[in-house]
Amino acid sequence: MAEVTFGGSAEEVSLEEVGLRYEVDGKIATITLDRPEKRNAQTFATWSALARIGDSLPQQVRVVVIRGEGPSFSAGIDLRMFTPEGVPGQGSFAASALLDGATFEQRLARAQQGFLWLRRPDIVSVAAVQGHAIGAGFQLALACDLRVLADDAKLCMKEPALGLVPDLTGTKPLVDLVGLSRAIEICLTARTVGAEEAARIGLAELVVAPGELGQAVEDLTAALLAVDRDAATATKRLLQGASGRTLEEQCVAEGREQAVRLRALFT
Numbered sequence: 001m002a003e004v005t006f007g008g009s010a011e012e013v014s015l016e017e018v019g020l021r022y023e024v025d026g027k028i029a030t031i032t033l034d035r036p037e038k039r040n041a042q043t044f045a046t047w048s049a050l051a052r053i054g055d056s057l058p059q060q061v062r063v064v065v066i067r068g069e070g071p072s073f074s075a076g077i078d079l080r081m082f083t084p085e086g087v088p089g090q091g092s093f094a095a096s097a098l099l100d101g102a103t104f105e106q107r108l109a110r111a112q113q114g115f116l117w118l119r120r121p122d123i124v125s126v127a128a129v130q131g132h133a134i135g136a137g138f139q140l141a142l143a144c145d146l147r148v149l150a151d152d153a154k155l156c157m158k159e160p161a162l163g164l165v166p167d168l169t170g171t172k173p174l175v176d177l178v179g180l181s182r183a184i185e186i187c188l189t190a191r192t193v194g195a196e197e198a199a200r201i202g203l204a205e206l207v208v209a210p211g212e213l214g215q216a217v218e219d220l221t222a223a224l225l226a227v228d229r230d231a232a233t234a235t236k237r238l239l240q241g242a243s244g245r246t247l248e249e250q251c252v253a254e255g256r257e258q259a260v261r262l263r264a265l266f267t
């Protein structure tokens with residue numbers, strides 16, 4: 001298993017400094033939030049580093065696993081952002097409030113890039129969640145295609161309780177998964193959703209005992225890798241586009257993808 005690091009230019013700090021570990025083992029990339037003593041709290045540097053991982057993901061990688069070290073998947077954004085001093089080198093919410101609209105949007109767009117690449121059709125992303133996934137932690141889990149939860153998982157969209165909105169790409173997958181009414185209820189009460197409920201309402205594909213989380217993700221990964229890559233990519237693309245198309249349009253899209261598959265397989 002190759003441990004991958006990024007050279008540190010002024011703005012591109014090392015993954016270790018950011019609190020991330022990134023390993024590529026053949027077709028599987030594993031990203032570990034690795035600041036357990038701070039419950040894997042995230043910063044802009046975390047998201048920028050995630051974006052860089054996405055930008056340079058080796059072509060052979062088919063499954064990306066995101067996991068957290070320690071008792072919590074992630075306690076969300078680093079609470080130092082709420083202080084006047086902020087996170088050293090990364091500013092604070094008070095400083096962000098003074099940015100002009102375009103600069104703020106640009107900065108946020110880069111942060112969101114850290115999440116968006118996990119939807120690429122040529123990969124399947126899997127979040128392995130134990131303990132708390134709060135705010136940005138919940139949104140990171142939502143950014144993945146699949147979620148495997150330990151039965152002690154606790155999901156909470158805490159942003160509205162702190163006067164903020166969830167802005168790290170989480171609102172759309174949440175609505176897609178649980179429907180508008182349930183998403184409103186979960187976000188606007190900022191309540192905690194436990195693992196059993198998460199599975200029941202579509203937020204988790206699988207719930208296992210905490211000690212079985214690693215094995216469950218390995219088994220799922222093996223099953224995903226057993227399917228032909230090009231067929232998997234085309235099928236994910238079809239499924240991702242389904243909600244934006246009519247049934248008739250989806251049938252046409254199926255035909256187009258299948259024609260490509262048939263040509264690849266039989267000519």
Ligand code: ACO
Binds near residue numbers: 037075077080136159
């Ligand atoms: N940012 C920075 N540090 C954090 C964060 C965080 N989000 N969460 C926990 N820590 C730190 C604590 O300050 C503590 O540090 P210390 O040992 O130096 O005092 C350490 O991590 C352990 O935290 P505990 O609270 O002792 O851990 P516990 O397991 O009892 O509780 C829990 C975990 C429930 C996650 C709790 O830490 C918590 O509520 N954290 C804040 C969650 C939050 O409000 N996140 C922001 C959401 S909004 C968003 O993400 C945009």
